[in-house]
Amino acid sequence: MLENFIMCPKCEDTLVKINEQSYSCNSCKVEFPNYNGIIDLRNLSSDNTKGFSLEKDFAIGQILLKNFAKFENYNGLKFMYEKIAEYFEEASYDYKPISNHEISKILDLSREHDLPMSESQSIHGYDILKKINLYLKEFNYDPYPNNICVENGGGLGSFLEGLSKNFKNTIFIDFSFAYTVLAKKLCEEKKLLNVYLLCANVEKLPIKSKSIDLIHSNNVIEHVTNQNKMISEISRTLSSKGLLFLLSPNKFSAYFEPHFTFPFYGFIPFKLRKWLIYKMQKRDCREVSLLGFKELKDIFKANFSGYFQITFLPSKLKRAAQAGYLRKIIIFFLNNKFLGTLFSLVINKILIGIMPYHVIIAKKNNPSPK
16 A cells, blocks of 8 residues: 555655565665664665754664563653653763663663553644644635545654544654654554554655645644755645645744744844853754744745645634643634634734744645635
8 A cells, every 4th residue: 555655765766565674666776674664765875954863863763663562652662762862962972872771771761651642642633633624614625535644744643643543544754763663652552553654854755746635744844954845845745636734833923932932033133042042052043944924935835836825723713732821812712702703813814923833724726716
């Protein structure tokens, strides 16, 4: 089934499974390793993304795979990932690899956290599909088919359960090998048998053109080196009736920016915010490329072949998966009988440029006539 959708990221020909350890391209004969169900389609000599170490990530992923069967649940393996990542960060991994003794200590500690996923962890995929359906009604877009979905930059896998339950097949793609191992454990715990795991670059999707019904990309674009290429690849792979849901944190948010927790982040002069973030967090602000409303709009105009809307929240939203006073206040006003329409106009049109994030809803074909 997977071979109907994936392609060689180098020459774009068909990939075939040669054995349990690898896939190969029909034309250029490049082989891609298969790590127990995780196909690594990255070009390790040329692929990169900001602030990301391929060597460190692969080392963490290999440790997780080695200890994979020692955990029953996602949370235990996730805890182990977090502790190993902390160790590498503190020990400057490039100079001091982690010892077997240290791994054993972390493993023992992680087993105490090997608990089933909570409802609050599992709800995100279901919740995002409800929001997408609200957006479809709001913008009068036709429904998308439910054959195949791509979780584009899937991260820790938070949306996988809901997406896989609503599509015949789901492809999980992330540049991080360690994250993809975590997604594998989540699928095992939740018995998700229709998910395919790819470690790949979203700037060069190993997916055949016009083949995907829904592409979901949540808080990914700001971590990508070539954002234009990412959107161009999404446009290429989306089917004629397909839909894109993309969430992009706003560079000019009046609220606390999620990566560096600064309000009005984009309004702070670059040299000053670079100094502030390094001084307070020992981080380089350039490792995240946040986009404002106009920048996001320009990227889509130049690279997406179809129709798109930039918005914040559906006007008919009744609840949100994540808690927080700001979300509760917004939802209260959206559902107010007298102020709801006016409030939606304010946050989705008038003040859209300073909202915490932007949502892109995009389709390849024409919206239905109103």
